[in-house]
Amino acid sequence: MSTTRLAYQYVVLRCVPRPDREEFVNVGVVLHCQGADYLDAAWSVDRDRLRALHPGVDVDQVCEALAFVDLVCRGDERGGEAARQSLGQRFGFLKAPRSTVLQPGPVHGGVTDDPARQLEHLRERLVG
Secondary structure (H helix, E strand, O other), rough: OOOOOEEEEEEEEEEEEHHHHOOOEEEEEEEEEEHEEEEEEEEOEEEEHHHHOOOOOOOHHHHHHHHHHHHHHOHHHHHHHHHHOOOOHHHHHHOOOOOOOOOEEOOEEEEEHHHHHHHHHHHHHOOO
């Protein structure tokens, strides 16, 4: 039995409430696998942990930003122009650094035979 191994790339999404302090909490992962025509995000927000890092963080705004990432991944029209692009271009949009409270980390890669399962594994391992 032969299993197809597919290359993928991912970024960890970080909540950075105060960039001047260079502190962050991992809140999500975006995974793109071109060979499987796959782009998706998985996230989890620990409100208490974010507030411990910075009591003034708007956790609802962080969740809204993560929901927007979901829209872009799915190609939902509510994701705006970015959501109308190809999967690769959408991933490029999501991995681009921004000066907001939600920021992508560096791009990493690997191989998998199941991108959805790999995404969940990365979320559990890197976000909690």
